[in-house]
Each structure stands twice: as C-alpha cells, then as structure tokens.
Amino acid sequence: MPPATKPKIVxxxxxxxxxxxxxxxISPDLQxxxxxxxISAKNQSSTDGTRWVIVGWAVDLDVSAGTTNPWERxxxxxxxxxxxxxxxxxxxxxxxxxxxxxxxxxxxLVKWLGERGKTLACTNDPIDLDTPIGRAVAAIMAILAExxxxxxxxxxxxxxxxxxxxxxxxxxxxxxxxxxxxxxGTKKLVIDPEMYPVxxxxxxxxxxxxxxxxxxxxxxxxxxxxxxxxxxxxxxxxTEGQLWSSANLWRMLKNRHLIGQKEYKGxxxxxxxxxxxxxxxxxxxxxxxTRLQTELDRxxxxxxxxxxxxxxxxxxxxxxxxxxxxxxxxxxxKNGKKYELRYRCASHTQQYxxxxxxxxxxxxxxxxxxxxxxxxxxxxxxxxxxxxxKVFVAGEDHTEELSQVEDAISSVRKEKDLGLYEGDEDAYxxxxxxxxxxxxxxLAQPTRPSGYTYQPTGVTVAEHWAALDTxxxxxxxxxxxxxxxxxxxxxxxxxxxxLGDLERLEQLTQGLGDLTLASAL
Numbered sequence: 152m153p154p155a156t157k158p159k160i161v162x163x164x165x166x167x168x169x170x171x172x173x174x175x176x177i178s179p180d181l182q183x184x185x186x187x188x189x190i191s192a193k194n195q196s197s198t199d200g201t202r203w204v205i206v207g208w209a210v211d212l213d214v215s216a217g218t219t220n221p222w223e224r225x226x227x228x229x230x231x232x233x234x235x236x237x238x239x240x241x242x243x244x245x246x247x248x249x250x251x252x253x254x255x256x257x258x259x260l261v262k263w264l265g266e267r268g269k270t271l272a273c274t275n276d277p278i279d280l281d282t283p284i285g286r287a288v289a290a291i292m293a294i295l296a297e298x299x300x301x302x303x304x305x306x307x308x309x310x311x312x313x314x315x316x317x318x319x320x321x322x323x324x325x326x327x328x329x330x331x332x333x334x335x336g337t338k339k340l341v342i343d344p345e346m347y348p349v350x351x352x353x354x355x356x357x358x359x360x361x362x363x364x365x366x367x368x369x370x371x372x373x374x375x376x377x378x379x380x381x382x383x384x385x386x387x388x389x390t391e392g393q394l395w396s397s398a399n400l401w402r403m404l405k406n407r408h409l410i411g412q413k414e415y416k417g418x419x420x421x422x423x424x425x426x427x428x429x430x431x432x433x434x435x436x437x438x439x440x441t442r443l444q445t446e447l448d449r450x451x452x453x454x455x456x457x458x459x460x461x462x463x464x465x466x467x468x469x470x471x472x473x474x475x476x477x478x479x480x481x482x483x484x485k486n487g488k489k490y491e492l493r494y495r496c497a498s499h500t501q502q503y504x505x506x507x508x509x510x511x512x513x514x515x516x517x518x519x520x521x522x523x524x525x526x527x528x529x530x531x532x533x534x535x536x537x538x539x540x541k542v543f544v545a546g547e548d549h550t551e552e553l554s555q556v557e558d559a560i561s562s563v564r565k566e567k568d569l570g571l572y573e574g575d576e577d578a579y580x581x582x583x584x585x586x587x588x589x590x591x592x593x594l595a596q597p598t599r600p601s602g603y604t605y606q607p608t609g610v611t612v613a614e615h616w617a618a619l620d621t622x623x624x625x626x627x628x629x630x631x632x633x634x635x636x637x638x639x640x641x642x643x644x645x646x647x648x649x650l651g652d653l654e655r656l657e658q659l660t661q662g663l664g665d666l667t668l669a670s671a672l
Contacts, residue, residue, distance in 0.1 A: 159201045163190065164230050166244040167210045179210055182245040189243070189274040206239055220256045236267050247276045326408045327378040328434050330385055340408075340431045343385075349375055350434060357404070357446055360629075365622060367395040378403070404447060409433065410440045464522050464621050465635065468628045471496035472638030472645060473513040480518060492518040494637070514639045521646065525628075525635045526616075528648050534613035539605040553593045560586045 167182045186205075193203045209227035222231050229235050230242075242264065244250050250273075251257040264271055271278060325331060328350040330343040349370075356366050371394050376383075378399075380390040407413065411433040413420050419427050435443065469478040478494045493515040563583055608615070616624065632651025637644055 159199070161201060161203045161241050162206045162239040163203055163241045163243050164207045164209060164239040165205050166227050166242060166250060167208065168214055168224070168227075168244075168249045169212050170215050177245075179212065182249065183208070185245050185274050186243055203241070215252075221250060221260055231263065233267075236269065239269070241270050241272060243272045243274065245274055247273050247278065249273075325378060325382050326406055327381065327403050329408065329431070330382075342432055342434060343381070346375075346381060347434065353400070353404070354435070354439070354443060357443065361626065362622065363397045363400050363404075363450070365626075367397050367400045370395040370400070401447070404443065409435045409443075410437060464518075464625050464628075465494065465525070466625050466629075468525075468625065468633055468635060469494060469521065470634065470636045471498070471511055471513050472636040472647060473640060474498060474511040475636075476511065478637075481515075494518055494521050512640055513637075516637050516639055516644055520644065521635065521637055524646050525633065525648060528650065529633070529653070530613050530616070532650075533653060534611060534616075536612050538608050538610050538612050538615040540608050550598070553590065556586055556590045556593065560590065 165183070165186045167179050167186075169177060169179055169182075190203050190205060207230065209224070209230055211224045211226045214224055222228050230239065242250075247257070250271075251260060261271070263269075325340065328343055328346050329340045332339050332341040353366055353370075356369075357363070375395070376390060377393045377395055380393050383390050407419065408431070411429040411431050412427050413430050420430075433440075463480050465478060467477075470476065471478060474496060477497045479497045480492060481495055494517075495515045496511040496513045498511040560583065563579070563586065567579060616627075619627070631653050632649075633653065634649040634651060636647050639645070
C-alpha cells in the first residue's frame with residue numbers, strides 16, 4: 152500500500168478594510184464572518200485533502216483604498232514584505248475593492264504576488280489569477296472599482312456643496328461650544344448652552360493676558376471636556392479622556408465657526424454677492440472676533456519672546472533702582488558652567504549704537520534674594536488671608552436679536568403695504584403677532600454685562616500661592632500692581648517694595664473684616 156499523502160496546507164492572510172468606522176453596512180465583523188464562512192466551505196468541499204488555514208488578519212480601519220495602496224496600510228503592509236510573505240500563501244478579502252480601488256495598484260499587486268508564488272481570492276468576486284482570462288477579468292473589475300470610487304467622490308462633493316449652500320451640517324468634527332440639532336429633521340449646529348459660558352471664560356482669559364498653555368492646563372484641572380469628549384457626552388457615550396493642549400485650544404480660537412462662518416479648502420464660503428455666508432448662530436460678535444484675532448496674531452509674532460519671559464517671576468515687576476529700567480535674568484558662569492541665577496539691569500544686555508556708555512552702574516543681585524524679599528513682604532501681611540476664586544459670569548444682551556426682530560416686523564408690514572404679501576389675512580396676522588410677541592419677550596428680559604464674581608475656596612493666600620507655577624505667580628503680581636527695585640551700587644542691596652493695590656486695599660478695608668486678595672484683581 153503506498154504511503155498516505157500529506158494534506159496540503161494553504162496559509163491564508165485575511166484582509167479587512169473599512170473607510171469609515173461608523174459605516175456599519177460593510178462592518179469589519181461582517182467581512183470577518185463572510186471570510187470565515189468562505190474558508191469553512193472551501194475545507195468542506197476539498198476533494199484532495201487541501202486545507203485552508205487563516206494564519207493572520209490584516210484589519211485596517213479608517214483607511215481609504217483610493218488614497219492608500221496595499222503596501223501603505225498599517226495592518227496589511229507588513230504582510231506584503233519579503234519577510235512577511237514567507238508566512239502565507241493566499242491573500243483573501245471580501246471583495247476586490249477591500250484591497251484596491253486603483254487599476255494600477257491592482258496590477259502592481261498581481262505582479263508582486265506572481266513573483267513570489269502567491270495567489271489571491273475574493274469571497275464575493277470571481278477572481279482566478281491562474282489563467283490569462285481570469286487575470287483579465289480581475290483587471291477589468293479593478294478598473295470598474297476605480298470608476299465607482301470616482302463616482303462616489305463626485306457624488307460626495309456635490310452633496311457637500313448642497314449642504315454648504317443650505318447651511319446644513321455635512322458631518323465631521325463638531326467644534327467646541329456647539330452641538331448638533333436634528334429637531335427639524337435636518338442636521339444643524341447650534342450653541343451648546345452648557346459649554347458656552349466656558350468658551351466665554353476662555354476668551355476673557357486670553358484678553359487678560361494669560362498664556363494659551365496656562366488656560367489649557369486650567370481647563371484640564373477643572374475637567375472641562377474637549378470638543379471630541381463633549382460630543383461623546385451628548386451622545387451618552389463614555390469619554391476618551393482627551394486633554395486640552397495649547398495646540399487644540401489655539402485651533403479652536405482661530406476657527407471661523409466662532410462667527411458662524413465656514414471655510415472650504417482654506418477660503419471663506421461666500422454667497423453669489425461675495426458676502427460670507429452665516430451658517431449658524433455666532434458665538435462672538437464680529438468686533439469681538441476681530442479683537443480676539445488681533446491678540447492671537449500678536450502672540451504668534453512674539454511666541455519665542457513670551458516663552459522666555461514667562462519663566463521669570465519678576466517680569467514686569469522688578470526694576471533697576473538706579474536707572475529705573477527693567478531687569479533681566481541671567482546665570483553667573485564659570486568655566487563654561489551655569490551657577491547661581493541672578494537679576495541684572497536690562498541695560499547690560501542691550502546695545503546702544505555699539506557702545507557701552509549708557510550701561511547702568513547697578514550690578515547683579517541673587518534671584519533668590521530679590522524674589523524672597525518680595526514674597527516675604529506679601530506673605531507676612533497677607534499670607535493668612537482667605538483666597539477667593541475669580542469666576543467669569545456670562546452676561547445677557549439681547550440687543551442684536553431685538554434689532555433683527557424689529558427689522559422683520561418692519562419688513563412684514565412693508566410687504567403688506569406694497570401688496571407684495573401673497574398669503575391670506577389670517578396668515579399675515581399670525582406671522583406679525585408671533586414677531587410682536589417675540590419682541591415683547593426680548594424687551595422684558597434683563598440686560599446684564601459680562602463680569603466676574605468671587606467664590607470662597609477654603610484656602611489661604613499662602614496656600615494658593617504655593618500651588619501656582621512661576622508663570623501664574625508672575626501674572627498675579629502684575630495684576631496686583633506689585634513692584635520691587637534694587638540698588639547694589641553701595642555694596643549692600645537696597646531693596647524697595649511697593650505692594651500696589653494690595654497695600655491700598657488693606658488701608659481701605661481696615662475694620663471692615665477679613666481682606667480677600669481676589670477682590671484686588
């Protein structure tokens with residue numbers, strides 16, 4: 152009896168691709184199930200003992216076959232290397248378009264497979280690379296897949312154009328401060344009432360001079376969600392724990408959605424008259440937007456300078472006691488090594504027409520000595536006082552909406568007077584009555600400017616100070632109007648301190664109870 156023939160094993164790599172993870176019509180689970188059933192059917196129908204065994208899965212999600220060839224895919228790519236090719240014999244996918252949507256990519260893939268003795272199968276497409284006719288049919292299918300992709304792209308562009316023209320939301324990441332409204336059967340972005348006050352607080356902090364980085368840190372400390380996590384909250388989904396950063400906060404503040412506008416390929420979307428289209432209710436008035444962008448543009452120019460300055464506690468606080476100029480920080484250097492940090496009159500680091508004639512006679516002073524003197528003066532008098540948190544409260548102003556309602560009332564009446572209104576009398580009166588009622592409601596609502604209030608924190612000034620970094624401490628000193636100067640020309644340091652608003656506030660509050668330093672801001 153001849154020896155039994157050893158069954159042939161065909162090692163299979165199964166490729167799954169999905170362009171969008173939220174598209175469930177061709178979900179990865181469905182593709183996996185189809186491939187597994189196909190392998191099972193192959194094994195059951197085998198007449199020569201051949202067995203097909205899946206040795207690996209290449210699951211690429213959020214990957215487009217129109218822009219990414221098979222070798223560039225994160226999961227499939229490693230299998231299409233000489234080292235990876237030693238581990239399998241057949242590449243299997245649900246359909247050809249899960250592998251390629253380009254005829255050129257398909258031709259290159261077929262050539263690559265043939266050179267290495269590999270084969271290809273698609274469970275739902277009749278592909279046979281073992282015959283010339285089969286390869287020709289496969290090439291035609293690849294061309295059809297490419298044409299289908301171009302059709303999809305054209306349809307998508309037209310759909311997006313229609314959505315832009317009608318002010319509807321075409322999908323994508325929803326900006327911070329907004330939420331999706333589908334109450335009228337369409338998708339539109341409206342202001343998120345819970346996050347809008349947070350947004351206004353961010354803008355106010357920028358105008359106070361706070362750095363974008365420090366604002367991002369505070370948002371994280373106060374557990375305010377990013378745009379992505381906020382939308383997950385609104386959908387009832389668990390958040391991903393994304394953090395605010397200076398980068399995503401900067402992008403949010405530069406986005407024209409703040410004034411209700413949108414951009415397409417870097418340009419503002421405009422109507423036929425060349426005017427920007429207002430797609431949704433602005434978060435900022437145009438004057439507020441302009442002011443914010445001016446401040447951000449100023450910062451983008453001075454980013455390097457501000458980054459350097461913000462590490463100095465006495466920036467805009469310390470001065471030279473001899474010439475009155477600002478002070479800079481530097482290190483004493485010996486044998487190329489930095490030693491003690493010191494303050495020095497800025498005249499020593501500035502150029503005056505190439506001469507040193509105008510350099511101040513004042514010398515250096517140890518940073519620890521100068522900063523320590525100021526901190527001791529503040530904490531001795533105010534360290535045990537209660538600290539209150541300064542909280543921004545959004546105002547309420549209906550002036551613009553009231554003006555729009557007044558214009559609408561005038562327009563409706565004018566249409567009627569000119570005989571341009573085509574509806575019946577009841578419809579006209581109903582429309583006018585609704586506008587008048589809205590005007591009455593707006594007139595009855597209070598107008599309150601935005602401002603700040605103060606809330607107890609349960610900590611003292613000293614405890615609050617200890618929790619701050621150098622930048623935050625410097626910002627606080629500037630807000631308090633504190634100044635310190637030094638003069639070492641006489642040998643021993645002559646340090647003078649002006650506690651500014653703190654000193655004046657203490658005089659005003661003598662006998663009026665505990666002083667809260669937050670009220671000095």
